Each structure stands twice: as C-alpha cells, then as structure tokens.
Amino acid sequence: MNRKFIAIGLGCLFLINAVKAVASNLAGPDTADITRPVAPLVPLDRQRIGQIAAMLPALPKGFGEGYQNRKVWDSLYHNLKYQKTIKIAEGFLNKPFPAWNDEQYLLYFTKGTRPEGENMMGSRLAWLAPLVWAECLEDKGRFVPAIEMVLNELIHQKSWSLPAHDKKKQNFEGRNYTVDLGAAGLAHNIAQAVYLLNDKLNPQLRAEVLKQMDTHVFSPVLRSIAAHNNDHYWLTVTNNWNSVCLAGVTGAALAIIPDKQQRAQFVAIAERYSRNSIAGFTDDGYCTEGLGYYAYGFGHYILLRENVLQATKGAIDLFADAKIKRIATYAPNLQIINDVYPNIADCHVGTKAPAAILWYCSRNLGLGLKKYDNLTPGGSTVNLVEDMMYAFPNSASRAQVSPQASALAPGIRSYFKDAGVLIERPDITGKGGMGAALKGGNNNESHNHNDVGSYTIVVGNELLMGDAGGPNFYTAKSFGPNRYQYKLLASYGHPVPLVAGIQQQPGAAAQAKILSANFSDKQDEFVMDISSAYPVPALSKLTRAFTYSREGAASLSVTDDFRFTESKPFEIALITRARWKQIAPDQIEFDGQKEKMIATIKTTGGTFAIKSETIEENAPAFTRIGIVLNPAVAGSVTVTFKPLTNKKL
Template identity: 70%
Template sequence: MNKKNIIIGLTALVATMQPKITVANTLATVIDSADVTKPVAPLVPLDMQRVAEVAAMLPLTPQGFGDTYHNRLAWGKLYSNVKYHKVISTAEALLNKPFPAWNDAAYLMYFTKGTRPEGEKMMGNRLGWLAPLVWAECLENKGRFVPTIQMVLNELIHQKSWSLPAHDKKKQNIDGRNYTVDLGAAGFAHNVAQAVYLLDDKLTPQLRADVLAEMEKHVFKPVLQSVATGNNNSYWLTVTSNWNSVCLAGVTGAALAIIPDREERGKFVTIAERYAKNSVAGFTNEGYCTEGLGYYDYGFSKYILLRENIWQATNKTINLFADPKIKRIASYVPNLEIINNVYPNIADCHVGVKAPAALLWYCSRNLGLGLQKYDSLTFAGGTATLTDDVMRAFPNSASQSKVNSNTSALAFGLRSYFKQAGVLIERPLAGSKANIGAALKGGNNNEIHNHNDVGSFSVVVGDEMLMGDPGGPSFYTAKTFGPERYSYKLLSSYGHPVPLVAGVEQQEGAASEAKVLNATFTDKQDEFVMDISSAYPVPALSKLVRTFTYNRDDAGFLTVKDDFAFKTNQKFEFTLITRAQWKQIAPNQIEFDGKTQKMIATISTKSGFAVKAETIVEDAPAFKRIGIVLPPAEAGAITVTFRPVK
C-alpha cells in the first residue's frame, strides 16, 4: 500500500497502499536469520497492573504534539518564520468555498466497480481542510478561522465512515452496524484529536464532547473490545506489516491527545507498548523490509510517530527505540541505496522511490547513525498534517539529540548483503571509473506486498535505472489483494526480469524460494548463485540456476546467467524489463538509452534466440518487456552481460 493511495485523507499525506548493513571495509555485515512472519505478541487481555504503572507516568490532562495555541511565545516564534505564512493563505481560500459533501456513491464505488480512488479522494478532500485551518488559527490567533473549523470538525466526526471503503468489510462501517479501525480511521482520529488539543477552549464544550463521543464509538471502544474479547476486528494488533504501526500510532496518538481520564489513556499506551513489538518483528533481523522502500517509509514513519508520542507522554520513560534491532531497521534505507540516490522498486514501491528524509533525520539523530546529509535538516514550513509536522515544528527527541560526529558510523561498503532476505546490493569501488550498480533479489513469493519475483534484478547506470523491477501500481483495485492479484502482469513474474519456463510463470507462496548456493565476495568481483527452480510449477523442470556476477573493473559490468535442464524438450525465455528506449544494435546486442545514460546488453547462447517485445500498461508508468526466447531444448544456458556505454 503506497502512501499516496491508501490514506488519501491525512491532508494528502497518505493513502492506500506503500535495504544494507555494511561497515567501512569491503565486507557486508550479515546478521543471522529469524522467523519474521509470526507475531511475537499475540492478543491477550489487558494487564491492568501495567496499565496503572503506565497511567502514573502520564500527564494529568491529555496532551498531543507541540503546545496549544495558548503558548503565544512558541506559536509567535513559528509565525515569525515566513515559511509558515503560506498556510494562512491556504486557509483563507477555504473560507469562501463550500465544504466537500459526503458522497455515498463515491464511497460505494469500491463495492460496485472495485475501484478505490473515488471514495478515498472524497474522504481525503474533506479531511484535507482541517490541517491548514488549524495551523492558520494557531499561528494567527485572531479567531477568524474558528467558525469554519467547528463546522469542519462537526462534519468530519459525523460522516458515515471513518474507515476507507476497501477496508470496510461487508459495508459494516458505512451502514453503522459495526465500527472497525483501519489505516484511514486511525490517522483520521489522530488528526482530529490533535486539532482539538491544539485549539483547546477555542472550540465549544459541546463540540469537544461530541468529538470525544464519536471517537469512543469509531475508534477507542472497538480496539478495547478486540483486546478484551479476542475478536478479529482489530486484527492489525498482531500483524507484522505496516498496518500494525500505522494503526497503533493513530489510535494511541488520538487517545493521548483527547481522553480526559489518565487510566483510559494508560490502556492505549499499554496496548501500543505490547503490540508494537509485532511491527518490529516484521523486519528481518538485518533490518530489511520485504514490503519495499515505499511501505517502509509509510510504516516505520508511523512507528517513529508512535515512539515519539509515548516518549513525550511518559516523560522519556517508555522508549520504543530501546530494542537494538531498531538501529538495524533504521539503517535499511542508507544500506538499500544502489548508487547515486537510486533505490530498487521492489514490491509495491512506486517508480523512482527515494530516501525518506524526515525519517532518516529522526533516526540518525536519535540513534547516532552519523548521516551528515540528514542530521542538519530543518522542517520549517511543513503544515501538511497536524501530527507529524507539528511534532517536528516543536522540540522533540531528535531536535534535542546530539549529532554523532563520527561520519563512519554507517559507512557505505561495496555491497549490502541481506542474507535472510536473499537480497544483494552491488556498488563500485569509490573513486573508480565504474558507473554501474545493481540490486539482486532472491527471497520468496510469500513476502508482504509480494510480487512473484524470485531471481529478479535491477541495473543502475549513473543515476538512472535502465533495467529491472517495474515497481508497484499507482492505484489499487478490489483485485489487488484478492485471488486475482497475479493476473496483473505488473505483479506477476511475467512483468519482472525473471525467466518464463516452458511458458509458465512463477507461482505464489513460500515454497517458491531462492536457495542461495554460493555468495563469494571480493573487492574486484562478487558472485551470487541461486537455485530458483522451486518458483516454477513445471514437472519437466529439473534444474534452474541463476548466477549473478558483478565486476568492478574499468567501467564495471553485471552478468546474469541461467543454466536450465528439463526432462523433455521445453521452451525457455529470459526476460528484460525496462522503461528506457531500446533497440537491437547487433544480432546479439540490445542498447538501452535513458535520459543521459546508456547500457548495452550482450546475449550469449549456443542455441540462438528470438526477441519478442511488448509494452505493458497497468495503472503504472508503462514499461517494456523484452523476451529473449530460446528454441525448445532439454538443457541449455543463456548469459546476458550489461555494460555501461562510456
């Protein structure tokens, strides 16, 4: 689920949807594997003794991020920065516009046509009014935005559903039969509660009471019932995907900002303290995120928000960064970089996904990562949300931390080998002529937000990805997470740079797993060999070994070789995936032209081959699939070598 498509509600912040551990030398750090699919904290009744302990740590009154509008010194300091003036103009423009109406038909489009953007956009347009109006009122403090804010809050809390259509199973939320918390409802609640906290007595007592009552109905009561009874309505408590941290951050943040009773707030902090462990369990012990960089940003950013909220609320007593694994998770992004700020589009990542600067700033300063590029960042003028942006605008654990001056604390190596995930990131020697990097993926076909991509690879020349994983869809549909998921070429192995074997694509499931046969690394050359035969349900297949060889000499090159064998004559097709322009410049060579970079693929096989190409367009930027088709045979091999054009 990519941020941009699953919670379109949080003021254009999120929507449906959305790694390397090396040291300064040339060897990658490898951490032993562990099972990351099972929750480490199963659902159990609340520990009331712990609730009492936690409640005693909390302030007497609810508290959100930052200071309420009453602190004119703090808000005046922000107002003196012209970067914040833009939000006042944005809020002024809303005063003369009609508030977006709730639209049943748009919400129900998911159920009638299987499409998600209509309902999510409708809900997002409504919630999108809240942040600029509240920011403007707190900055300016003249009261002129208050009537509109009260109207918006009243409209929002009484809308039929707080949950996104795709997560409203059997339309129970919109029909008012049962309320459940999803990604949308959690973020919605947190932003509404934060607004009430910041504005305090600018809002009428009746509206504040109504907000709390609706919050109880839509969010707090459903979660407490799930914990008490073990029902599956809040199943995200025990999942290991981004849902866990996103929902916990929203629910806990809302509770801390609006619930008057300290013990009640303590219940939600206790719940978060326990079940956030499942989010951490969703990463490999190396810190790798199988959901891909887009969802890593989405999920771990909310884990950070949850951590900061609880850290502040308990006066630095409860620290969700205490687990040493967190530092490895925080190191995922800098270690995932291929070269020149280019990252692989593994899983449902959008094309061109980049490093999340705010996340790296927070982690580097809190965990001493030594990321100078991010340590000195400032976020003045950010007003997209009332949660994340207010947190960064006011003193927090990151802004108050000492910067680690040891720049080698997290130095790049020649490679990042995530052994448990079966992912290898390849880089040239610093200062060499080599201008090529690669991401090589083994793994399995049962990963979160999985694509059937065992054996996939991506090639970067300069600052352009000229070959590789096409990334995920721009928008989700009802089919995306159902039994027809892999009917999309974008998500199936057909749309990835992996073989088509006897005309058969890879199958989903954990049994489709790359078995690493060899991983030999030197400064000059790395060899990464994997058996990927289990991914193909082809009875005649007896051997399929893919060998990656990354060489750092001169301009560098990557070789991908497939050795295969069948019990009977069968077809074999090597696949190239690209968004660059391409042309066959020789019988055995294909040239790929990017915006400024070029690469030549040289194909070697004893049996000859034919080239079959097509353009694939499926709710994502179009890409080309180039099949290198070998004639039927019982056994054979094909080698493709990628070299930059100087």
C-alpha cells in the same frame, strides 16, 4: 527536506499535498503477512496499565503546544514557512465544504475502484490542518467557526474507514465500526486539533468529538482484545498496518482521553503489539515491503515512539530494541548508486530515502549520517500530527549529533543476508559507473510481486533495467486471489524466467536458496536456486548466477542454468523503461536520458528469438523484452550488461 513519512511516489503518501487521495496506495486488508506475530492477542495487563498511568500527565496532550502558549506560536507566526498557511485557510472561508458522497464511496463495491471514494474523504480532511494551523498562528478566532463545522462534519460522516477496508460495508451502514489506516489517521488528526484549540472550541462539540471517537475507534479496539476477535487483525500482523494503526489510535488516545487510566490502556496496547511491526523486518533490518512502505510503516512507528516517549517522559522507549538500529540503516544501505534505489515490491518509480526518518534515526541512534543530521525539519502544514511533531522540539532535535562519520553506504556492497538481497556498487568515484540490486527472497513477502531472482541495474543516475515497481493506485483486484492477473505485479513483468510458459507461484514455498555468496573487492558472485518458484513438474534444475565485476565502470552477468525431464521452452525477460534497439543478433542497446548500456546474450543448447511487449497497467509504461529459447531438455542463457562508455567494450 522530504518529511512525508507516507511515501509510497509509492504514492504511499497519506494526507500529502492537500490529501487528494487518502491512503489510495496503502496496503489492502488481504496483504500477506510475512512472519508470525511475536505478540498474539491476550487480555489487557491491568497491572501494567496502572504502572503506565502513573507515568502519564494529568491532562491529555498531543504533539506541540496548545494555542495558549503565545510565546511559541508567535515565534512560528513570524516564520515565513507558515505564513502561506493562513492564506490557504482564508481561501476555505469562502468555499463550500466538500460534501460526503455515498455514490463515490460505494464505487469500490460496485466497480472495484478506489480513488473516487478515497479522494472524496481526503478532500474533506484536507481542510482541517490549514484551518487549525492558521487559528493557532493568528489567535483571532476568525477560523474557529469553520474549524467547528469541519470537525462536526468529519466525526459524523458515515464511515471513518476507507471503502476498500470496510468489509461488507459494515462501517458505512453503521453495523460495526472498525479501525483501518484511514480511521486511525483521521482520529489522530481530529484529536490533535482538539488538543491544540481546547477551550476555543464549543464544549458540547468537544464532548461530541470524544463520544464519536470512542464509538468509531477506542471501544472497537478494546472489544477486539477483550473478545479476541479479528476486527482489528492489524494488532498481530507484521506489516505496515500494525505501526500505522497503532500510531493513530495511541496518538488519538493520548491527545483527547481525559482519564489517565483509560489513556494508559492504549499505551499498553502499543507497547505490546508494536513488537509485531518490528518482527516484520528481517533480522538484518531489511523491509520486504519495499522502500516506499518502509517510509510509511516505519515512519509511523517513529510517530508512535515519539508520542509515547513524550507522554511517559522517556520511561517507555520503543527504540529500546537493538534491532531498531539495523532497521534504521535499511534505507542508506539500499541505495544502489547516485541516490537511486530499486523499485522492489509496490514501491513507486523514483522513490528516495525518507529524509525525515534518516534525520530522526541518525540523531537518536548516533548513526552519523552527516547528510541528514543537520537538516531543518518543519514547515509543512498538511498533517496536524506529523507537522506538529517536527515544528516543535522532539527527541531528535534535542539529541546530540554523533561526531563519528557513518560507515554506512555507499560502500562497494550492502548484503542483506537474511533477506537474500545484495546491493552492488562500482569501485569508482564520481557519478559514472554501474550498480545493481540483486534479489532472492520468497513469494510470501508483504506486497509481493512473485519476483524471486529479480534484479535492477543503474548506470550513472539512471535506472535502465529491472523491477518496474508498483501501481499508481490500487483496485479491488490489487489484493487477494486476482492480484497476479496484473502483469506489473506478476513475475511476467519482472526480469525473471518464464519456465515452460509458467510464471512464478506465490507463497513461502517459492523461495531463493542462496547457494553461494563469494565477495571480493574486484568481483562478487551470487548464486541462487530459484526452481521452487516454478510449479513445473518437469523442471529438475534452475539456478541463477549473478557475477558483478568492478573492472572499469563495472558490469553484471546474469546466468540461468536449467534442466527438464523432457524438452520444454524457456524464456527470460529484460524489463526497461529506456529506449532500446537490437544492434546485433546477440546484442541490445538501452538508451536513457544520458546513459547507455549494452546487453550481450549468449546461450547453450540452441538458438533464441527476441520479442517485445509494452505493458501499461496503472503505472508508467515499460517494455518487457523476452529472450525466447527453443525448447530443450537443458541449457543456459547468460546476459552481460556493460555501460556504453568511450572505452572499448
């Protein structure tokens, strides 16, 4: 089971596969927020803190059981899933620990590159989980010296924050400490290690860990709230930063702070400000950040929920909001066909529904997702927090499976009305047929690609046309004013028009106005006005109409109808990673590994030319095929896509 919450193939995988690239693909601090916070900064509620303190156990507690519970740990020791971890840990005993490297950390500031510094930090943290797992499993003390060395190295490294999030090198230079995605995860894993090993560790080291945790994490967050400063802006943002940082800070506090009243402060903070994370989803549960960041952000919301739920013995449940159930159904409803999903926003090619999230939500919320209900979690040992949560009983494993089968996808369509996104599926059985994802939305969405009007087409189980997805890793240009210099991220690299040579503009004003959404069992029509996305004064009309027919193996027609106040050029783009060739003046054939598709082009108001360009920008190469119309005052262009089958097209 894929239980890596931090997906983000979007490589949004934080601490995955020995943590080669800690948060290398996580949101940069300049990522646009998609909505206003529902919980702005306010002073701590002392009355509420007292109430929460009464709910908490006398001693700090992380996920799972400490090493002293030999009945549990001996059982895990005999589980073959965990035997390999001891071998991995043994390998560390004869290796030098990865050194902190200033030069690699500072490459972000000198060259704008992120992987070097993040990989360096990740390689250090990668030692912790296997060593702690091995010691808890074996209980012989032979890994303790190495664990103490690793903990001492981690808590005293120059920065807990990732280079890209270290504004003006303030963490690196020790002038001011701030909590980012990296620091939150580091703190949570360190605290979890101390909780599990407890008296196996030197008392002086445990005291120093707590001191450094307070210096780098706890006090800075409390200062932000008290001083109303913006050091920890993630408290009030509505994207993945909110849930990820809250999960790390809260989990660390619950696992290591001795005083209940102090622990309760961070639960109160999580209880209030996690509401902003939920506000970031549209009311119908859609995640504008894409499937990879959904796995990362909502996955950490689940970690936070489970941590607080266990700590308060069920008294505080962050799943109480009715919107959570709609958010939980986002992934199954986003599936196009045959386990293929659109690469919207910074999502990586091939990202699948996060099985761990669907297992957890289906069992907790009674979704009836039979594919996921009976999965067996656990077995991974790369992240002390997530892995311990799944290796030990939790609310999902204790929940009764719903006897009702889910009414969720696949059906013939999923319509996220609030987001302006429509998923189309054929009315046929088996693996064949064509499905599509049609996107309206706006260009102020988090991890936005300026892609109003974009679409994706799947034939069989192959994505033959559509959004190329996000980059393999980020650079200093990935967030901020230079983001759209990348063709991959700009509208130029998407199947949307190029109007008078002008691309789509960022911002909330660039939005798809849905003009009609007429659905039937045989055919769906989805029409949107996308003219506001283009800062072209001469543009007086631009509508994009999608017509999806379920006849046979299905087909999709995309029609752009435009008008200018004076003659201007107009171009549309087809985006593909399939092989392609022009087989007629008005037809293009797309060849995947097994599937084929024909695109037929029809225009009014003039002729057209076809040009192509290969784009490779830190992502798998793709082809942009431009359908270039002669300059005109008005016109239209329709592209009809049909699977190439044995039947006559």
